Amino acid sequence: MTTATVHTNPRPSINFRRLVPLWLLLPSLLVLILVQFYPTAYTIYISLNRLRAGELIWVGTANFERLFKDANFFDSLEKSLTFVGSTVIATILLGLLVAVLLNYRSRWNPLYMVLLFVPWVISDVVAGTVWRWLFQQDYGLIQNAIQPLTGDTSLYARPDGAMLIVILATIWRSLPFTSLLFLGALQNVSQEVVEGAALDGAGRLTTFLRITLPIIRPTLIVGVILATIGGLNSVGVILTLTGNIPATETASVYLYEQGWRFGDFGLGAAISIVMFVINLALTLVYLRFQGEE
Amino acid sequence: MVRSQRQKQLDSIIVNSLLMLVCLVSLFPVAYALTTSFKSEAEVLTRPPYFFPRTWTLDAYEQIFRSDLVRYHLGNTFINAFGSSVLIVIFAIPAAYAFSRYKFWGSKALQLLILALIMIPTLTNLVALYRMASELGILNTNFVMITIYLATGLPFGIWILKSSIDSIPHEIEEAALIDGCGPLDVIRRIVIPLALPGIITTFLMEFVFYWNEFLVAVIMLSKNTMKTATVGLLDFQRSYEVAYHVWMAGSVIIIAPVLITFIILRRQFFRAMLQGAVKG
Missing domain, CATH: 1.10.3720.10 (MetI-like)
Structure with a gap:
């Protein structure tokens, strides 16, 4: 890819361009996955547990x-x-x-x-x-x-x-x-x-x-x-x-x-x-x- | 449409007096907080109360400037709010640019998901975020505050900046792309200057929001030197019963920096908002 600058075939650069939006979005997506989506999933998990002495213990739907x-x-x-x-x-x-x-x-x-x-x-x-x-x-x-x-x-x-x-x-x-x-x-x-x-x-x-x-x-x-x-x-x-x-x-x-x-x-x-x-x-x-x- | 001159004058009088009334109501509590902050304790505890101090004094401010609110909390508030707002803008610009200019698989679905994230209140995730932060040992740090603020403010930032970039004609960028500029060059040299009003608006809204943020702060920060101003003010309420002039001085100190920032940046903010930065 790095040596493709003088390539006559435009295909590699098109493939590279298709990945551009992913690179631009990646930092934001990582933050959102780690600090938004994961905590939401974790909240669901915690809601099915009870906290005793710092440890989560599975209790099913008891909290609800x-x-x-x-x-x-x-x-x-x-x-x-x-x-x-x-x-x-x-x-x-x-x-x-x-x-x-x-x-x-x-x-x-x-x-x-x-x-x-x-x-x-x-x-x-x-x-x-x-x-x-x-x-x-x-x-x-x-x-x-x-x-x-x-x-x-x-x-x-x-x-x-x-x-x-x-x-x-x-x-x-x-x-x-x-x-x-x-x-x-x-x-x-x-x-x-x-x-x-x-x-x-x-x-x-x-x-x-x-x-x-x-x-x-x-x-x-x-x-x-x-x-x-x-x-x-x-x-x-x-x-x-x-x-x-x-x-x-x-x-x-x-x-x-x-x-x-x-x-x-x-x-x-x-x-x-x-x-x-x-x-x-x-x-x-x-x-x-x-x-x- | 034929409408008499008198009707127009009457309209103008009604409109202006109603708006003055609304402004008066908006301003009154803050103005009263300001005048109270210049009263002495004796004047605050006088019945019936009155608006302006009989003798203006800086007693309350002397107490405030010696308190932890000024010593620690305001500095933390600034670091968390400024740090997260700058990061939100830095993360959101390329993302908004990608949504605005590229057609790719899943773009619409991702945008919808990000819009949905704006609707999810921070409150929902707080129990989990607290557990995560405490397991990682990063409670009571500016780092945890800035990270959470970045994640909760990012969807809104991407949303506003996308509509801002949408309104820039893309011909200039295409010329630059053909000339061999990479997307990051295009963003730096063309998109950022042209989208500046939208960027300033995003920064202002996030900065005001996180300067004032309370819920995440009160949960993550229990160590006095790491607390932010809003949490510190609540502590004040609990420790100084009835010292209302001191609370009001504290309130004024917290309001002043954001109010000044807002007044400086208001034109871009109003323009961007009225052009539909936030809409259905």
């Missing part, structure tokens, strides 16, 4: 049986449903609204975009810390402002209230990216189509619902998938905002607690697998919506 009899796990799934459901719906609706507003292309847009993106650059742990301070029971700025509404028990101390704060902080953090995603889609909608509908006498709202929304539906679905996955696997905001109180113990927080605070790796791995299947199933359902006309 324990998990499906565990009332706390189903409680945490219910919390996840509330948490993910509210954050996804609110983020998508608000994101759409902000995108529509930005699409009017006010001359202040560059400034708005920078300010809007401040929550995006903030870590979930920092966001949790800052929001915790706003709602702190005695000295929190917002808690004091809403004191007449909450009475003696602060919002933070109420189970529903704690969940509400976690939801608000999560929406706050995920709104910028979702808005930008939708704005990109709105800017690609042909102006002629929209104006044509307006000429036919359709109102602005009707045009938006009937023409624009269906066109940007694929991007809407991407937004829903990203928000759902983000919510299902959220740990940092919840852990810092409310600690590990039962009121906000979603399935992801429960996994964190079981795996690392109690060192029950077998159960932790079993929860991982169940969560993974839920993630996958939801993504597939959403993608069906994307494809169907």
Whole structure:
């Protein structure tokens, strides 16, 4: 191969060229195989074992049986449903609204975009810390402002209230990216189509619902998938905002607690697998919506 | 489309006031964290609370600058985030180029698999990764953090960079290939300069993400000198009950570097994103 440079027959160099994409992909593929695919397979293996004195002992499906009899796990799934459901719906609706507003292309847009993106650059742990301070029971700025509404028990101390704060902080953090995603889609909608509908006498709202929304539906679905996955696997905001109180113990927080605070790796791995299947199933359902006309 | 001048003015007023409201809500918690960080402990523990400090003081920052957060954790955060983001870009460029420019068996399937990896949350693999790291004896190292970040950020990097390279016309490269340049030369001399906005966007998104990353860090790092800033902040919460001005100073210190990076690189980022770097 190395001496093929002056070869008149082009075949060896063509064969060499066919291998080029493999060489280009090889570093990435190696990393993904070792640090993504192998750990996933290993997770499945661990879920069928129990850890005793640092050794894995085969227990078959015992971890899954324990998990499906565990009332706390189903409680945490219910919390996840509330948490993910509210954050996804609110983020998508608000994101759409902000995108529509930005699409009017006010001359202040560059400034708005920078300010809007401040929550995006903030870590979930920092966001949790800052929001915790706003709602702190005695000295929190917002808690004091809403004191007449909450009475003696602060919002933070109420189970529903704690969940509400976690939801608000999560929406706050995920709104910028979702808005930008939708704005990109709105800017690609042909102006002629929209104006044509307006000429036919359709109102602005009707045009938006009937023409624009269906066109940007694929991007809407991407937004829903990203928000759902983000919510299902959220740990940092919840852990810092409310600690590990039962009121906000979603399935992801429960996994964190079981795996690392109690060192029950077998159960932790079993929860991982169940969560993974839920993630996958939801993504597939959403993608069906994307494809169907 | 006939729309009166007055209607347009009204639209503009409504749009601008709503956007100002959204920006205010976005900014408010951070602004309050900033003003709190300049309060004294006595002012933080005053009821009812108020927004601006009566007397501005650097007490909280003095405590923060003497803490482990500044001594160890911020440095580790920078090494892990910067190291992994640079490596992600270096690994992702050739891979994205291969997907964009070559037709080969299994290309579509591989791309789909990589897209699926973006959807798999890090949480899924953490139990296994923890076991692997502890068996290899590499818990509490920058190496394990950078390796895991590289692997979890790579699929997203390849995805964005592929759509970025797709939008470059390939005639220039073909001329260079005929002139005898190898694919790596073409990537270095032609693709990288032309795909620079996409590369900067990828770097920015990965850097912000891993600067802020918490879950992998809190699980892999238990040794104080190896911890990252987000983990350190959580320790702070646990050890300094009610010292909110100090937590807020810590939060501001963690936010500042990424916020500045974001403000510097924002134009390329917004342009690349609005051109559909991330889409369905």
